[in-house]
Amino acid sequence: QQPVQSPQAVILREGEDAVINCSSSKALYSVHWYRQKHGEAPIFLMILLKGGEQKGHDKISASFNEKKQQSSLYLTASQLSYSGTYFCGTEILGGAQKLVFGQGTRLTINP
């Protein structure tokens, strides 16, 4: 039931783009994205509630493909501040109202 994130780790140079994927084996009601810096608490980025919905702010956006049961997080023109571990959390359609988190994707941005 745990969603699978890919890749597990990414190393970029400042200004490059990145895509992080989150896939579920079950139909989804929602997908959350969080970022966590080392030694800190996870911070909320966005929620996607509908199939096909795309959200974003600044240069971070996400999409939700209901049919494929997956979500993708897009980081455009990455900045040093984007470094950290990104987690998706999924709620199963028709399931208990709780999130199950993926194992995380570690993103490193170098100057």
Place this chain on the structure above:
Amino acid sequence: NAGVTQTPKFQVLKTGQSMTLQCAQDMNHNSMYWYRQDPGMGLRLIYYSASEGTTDKGEVPNGYNVSRLNKREFSLRLESAAPSQTSVYFCASSESSGGAHEQFFGPGTRLTVL
């Protein structure tokens, strides 16, 4: 607003000892959660409370108990600590349970069981 607060920040226990982790939120949220985070494992839900007076098991409840003391406070108790419970514990809260509401996380408690 302090958001979600947790005490203590760090704790070292010996095998078999007991302790309670405290969590409080000042955002008037209905739902609260306890997660543990181990390297490479992401966040795993231990217990959650959808609303005051209710608690439910998450993915990894064995060895833990919880109490939703009131709307603000949600505590996690380890009755007899084991080395496998060495982890970082995060408390979180949200306006309501379910995937439509963002979760706000506390700073975490780093627990080591020797």
